[in-house]
Amino acid sequence: MASFDEDETNDYEDSQTDPQLSLASSSETYMVGFVIVNIVGVQYYSGRISGREMVGLVREPLNVYDENAIKVLNTRGAQVGHIERGAAKVLAPLIDIQLIFVEGIVPNSPNKNPKFKIPVQLHVFARIEAFETVKSAIIGGGLQLICGNVPSFALSESEVVKDRRNCKDVKSIDEIFKFVDENVGKKVGLLVKLEPPKDVILSELFEHQKEGLGWLVGRENSEELPPFWEEKDGAFVNVLTNFQTNSRPEPIRGGIFADDMGLGKTLTLLSLIAFDKYCCMDIDKSNEMNVLSDKAVVIDDSGKKYKRVGKGKKAITNTSRKKRKLGSSDLGSGVSENLQESNATLVVCTLSVISVWVDQLFEHTRLNSLKLYLYHGKERTHDVDELKNYDIVLTTYNILSIEENRSASPINKMEWRRIILDEGHLIKNASAKQSCAVASLNGKRRWVVTGTPIQNSSHDLFSLMAFLKFDPFSNKGYWNRLVQRPLVQGDKKGLVRLQVLMSTVSLRRTKEQNLIVLPSKSVETHYVELSQEERDLYDRMEEEAKQVVGKYINDGTVTRNYSTVLSIILRLRQICTDVALCPHDIKSLVPPDNVQDVSNNPELLTKLMSMLQDTEDDFDCPICISPPTNLVITRCAHIFCRACIIKTLKHTKSSCPMCRNPLSESDLYSGPPQLSDSASTSSSSHQSSSKASALLKLLVENRNVKSVVFSQFRKMLLLLEEPLKAAGFKTLRLDGTLSAKKRAQVIQDFHILEPDSPTVLLASLKASGTGINLTAASVVYLFEPWWNPATEEQAMDRVHRIGQRKEVKILRIIARNTIEEKVLELQEKKKQLARGAFDRKGAENKSNVGDLCRLISLSV
Missing domain, CATH: 3.40.50.300 (P-loop containing nucleotide triphosphate hydrolases)
Incomplete structure (x- = not known):
């Protein structure tokens, strides 16, 4: 079997192709219509709705009172209530089998203090071929589905509908984005170069690294309102969501550090940590530097150094260093106030990158000026106070996944001064365990560091927004509505919106800008011509592949047989590399139409296992979209993590998530043991x-x-x-x-x-x-x-x-x-x-x- 290392994630998780990912990101998804129902139980929850506000909908299959429960969240993540039982009973099963995707919008300003319920429009999206099935299920369930041919359809608050009519009294979504873009544009070119403390950082930074350090420090000390927020009449309003609050929203103290690979991001980040520890500073609203330590030096564009601030000069205290009570305004709703505040930086990376951070620390910093603790391996500490003695705590995504739900984990007991996700694109699947683990971490400053923030599609960016807590784009409903759906449906507005978002939270420089002198x-x-033997085999297998996949196309079952299509393509690719990597019969890998036969087909299971042994990282679990752990194969020839499929079978009607055929735990087959190098090839x-x-x-x-x-x-x-x-x-x-x-x-x-x-x-x-x-x-x-x-x-x-x-x-x-x-x-x-x-x-x-x-x- 392949070695599924913690470093190795799978690139098949393209959100536009994997049928197990959210329908909301599919280019084939369109609005069927909407239903008007009630949010109930609002008296039991703290979340409030401002009106004309989109809400988040989360399925709760484990709810002890109602297995069809759909909870409702406002744009700040606070629970408002639940969708009324009658509607949830109709919609939940359709959501569970991913036949529909639902967005909720409160159409008008509700009463200021609603006692029991709030009306909400639930907009239903599905693939075109599923429209009739969806309509029948919803109408048959007793709900009134308002479709495009009904006059009241014009009352929809969905952006899909609002784009078709002129609303002169309210700014359009794109007018709001344009305004934000203009504000960002005014700051372009204002990057201030900043020197790290010379007695800590021993290496001389390149000019682009000094500018990067200035940008990082400026972001961390910003007091500006987050993008899309305005102050109106003493209250604060998100102009996109219409959410209002009397509490000033926290600035986004962090962002996406997206410099091209090989431009020295690690040294720049070490400089940030050193500057923050030894050079207390702030940035005023005019974007000029106020240096508060004689170890700090700021350089302007002309190369002149700003004067150091000496004794007797007024110093501004960095308020983020002060002890403060931790509350929901800082950490999101429901976060415990018993967190241990720390001045340490948590760096999360892959196993292969651990040595890079250690080497860079020894190469570029004065000995013992920054203390590092490696939180990895069986001997890692469980003492929070011990971790607080270090400046940098280095761990891996895999360790965080393991400890996500462990209350004794010191990682989860701390509010870190900053969290840095190195190779941050690894969390591109928001549903993966490691993505959930990092999103739940507590920290004042949050950084995603990656030279490739987009790997497969724009959907990769959603999990980054969720980690950064960039409201409302950390809400999947808003992300899909405002960015993802317009993008995948070819609407240019989607690309413009994406560009504006990236400009507000990211810094990216590339090698093509000649920032450093590198060898060419x-x-x-x-190109290689296949041998006659290889060509004959390739042509024969390609013809077989066309027949198999052509049948799926004609039957309309391509999506259901997605993993089989992938395995066929894998085999064609392997022939191009070496015929020894694959068997000489694609049809032998195709499950028979009668699923029951597979459980009595050891030959097919053996071939599927052989396929897994040959490839290092071509398969992932369709549920968590990560390399399978404790791998199992179902009788219908689909591959899952054991924990994922067992959990799914307990929460659904015991069917395979891929093909919907009946499935139970007795129909799961364990994958083969890891082969030695000598056994896997001769x-x-x-x-x-x-x-x-x-x-x-x-x-x-x-x-x-x-x-x-x-x-x-x-x-x-x-x-x-x-x-x-x-x-x-x-x-x-x-x-x-x-x-x-x-x-x-x-x-x-x-x-x-x-x-x-x-x-x-x-x-x-x-x-x-x-x-x-x-x-x-x-x-x-x-x-x-x-x-x-x-x-x-x-x-x-x-x-x-x-x-x-x-x-x-x-x-x-x-x-x-x-x-x-x-x-x-x-x-x-x-x-x-x-x-x-x-x-x-x-x-x-x-x-x-x-x-x-x-x-x-x-x-x-």
Whole structure:
């Protein structure tokens, strides 16, 4: 079975393609109509509604009083009440099977003190092919569904409807975004360069790092109202949601630090921590620096230094250092006031990046000026007071996932001075356990650090907004309504809104801006012709794939058989790499129509297990959208985490979440045990593939330089070891099976420059593609294309980054006239979106199951 390391997440979680993700992010979802029902039980909850306000709807299948319960939250996350039982009984089952997505909007200002109930419009969205089914279910359940052909449909408060009519008395959504954008535009170019304390940070920062430090410090000390908030008549109003409060909303003290990979973000963040500890300062409303310590120096654009503030000068106390009572206004509703306040910074990263932070700390800071604690491993402390003695606490996403619900965890008992999510794009699936774990952390300042904030689609950004607590976009309903749905349906307004949001909370600079002088990087595509044997096998399997997927298209069951389509595409990709990675019959992987037969089909289960053994990270659990842990296979040939599927079966009507066929715990089959390297491949008797032969030839041509070979298939890395050794190359391997200590040792060995040192690093694309420094190499080989171009770019930038002294050459090895060429086209679509979110060029491209079908020359 594949080694599912905590570093390795799956790029199939594209929110436009996975049927298990929210319908709200689907390009195929449209408004069916709306029903008017009541929010009840409002007398029991503290949440209040201002009127014309969108509300959050959350299913509560474990509610002991009503299994169909749908609780209602206001835009600040406080519970208002529940949807009345009669309506919930009709809608909840449709929500549970993901046939519909529902948004709630209070149409008019309710009474100031509603005693028992509040009317609400529930707007129902579904795929077009499900419209009639949805209408029948809702009307048959006794609810009045108001559709487009009914005159009262014009009373809808949905943005979908409001866009069709002129409302001169109220600012439109886009007028509000335009106003915010103009305010942000006035601050463009006002980045102030800031020097870190020289007796702490020993290295000289580049100019862009000094500007980055100024931006980070300014954000952390901001006293401005958050975007989309205004003060009116002594109250504070969110102009997007119409939510009103008498309490001044907290500034967003944090954001997305999205500088390109390899531009020195880690050193800039260490400078932030050092500056905050040793240089107490603030920023006034005119955006000028007021330095409060003789260790702080500010530089203006002309290069002149501002005068240091000496004794006798008025100093402004950094109020965030003061002890204060923790309440819901600081931490969100329901947060305990018994948290331990700390001046420590919690850094969350992947296992492979731990050594990077440790190395950077030792390389760039004065010894013991910043104290670091590694919160990882079995011996980690459970003492909150001990952690408070450190400046930096370093842990991993996996540790947070494990301890999310542990009341004894010191991580959850503290209110951190700041939380930094390194490689923050890893939380792009808001439903994944690690995303929920980091979102629940308590901290005054919150930072997402990633060179690739958008990896698959704009939906990746929602979880970042949720972590930053950027209201109302941390509310999934608002995100889908205002950004996601317009984007995926091709409305240019969606892209403009996304760009405005990113400009308000993020800083991004790229290597193309020539911020630092790096050696040049070239990217070449080296095409390989398959051998006759490989070509015959590929053509035959592609034809079989077309027949199988074509049948799904004709039957309208592509989505239900999504995992099977993925497995077929995986097999075609593996043939391009090496035929040894896959069986020679795609149809053998297709479950029979009669699901009951699979439970008595050990041969099929064995082949599915073999498929999992071959690939390192091509599958994830459709429920948590993360690499499966304690993996199981159902009798209907779907793959889940054991805990996820058992929990789902307990909360639903015992059916498979993928195909809706009956399923019970007795129908679950355990995955195979981890195979050893020797058991998983016998490379000594293996004939090299066309790609492997081409790689060997290229390596021989570049024998005098160190090289990194990236592949997403761990078995392929093993297959390459023997022929490379026979050709005289000394190799190292870096993949998800290695411990943090072993990974650090491999990287250290690779950087040795002695004559007999290793010259080729065989690296897993996912386990080695983020955070680590591989500047000892100057040539990179990408053995196969990956769905996500950001993953490839991260891998390239392990080599092309600060510290590189040689020109860098990237060689992408592509099998000609195969699915790999189509993957390159899909990559380009995703690149356009990522660029468009920041530079206001490009557009959102629709991406759905059709993309996968087109990879094998089919259309839907």
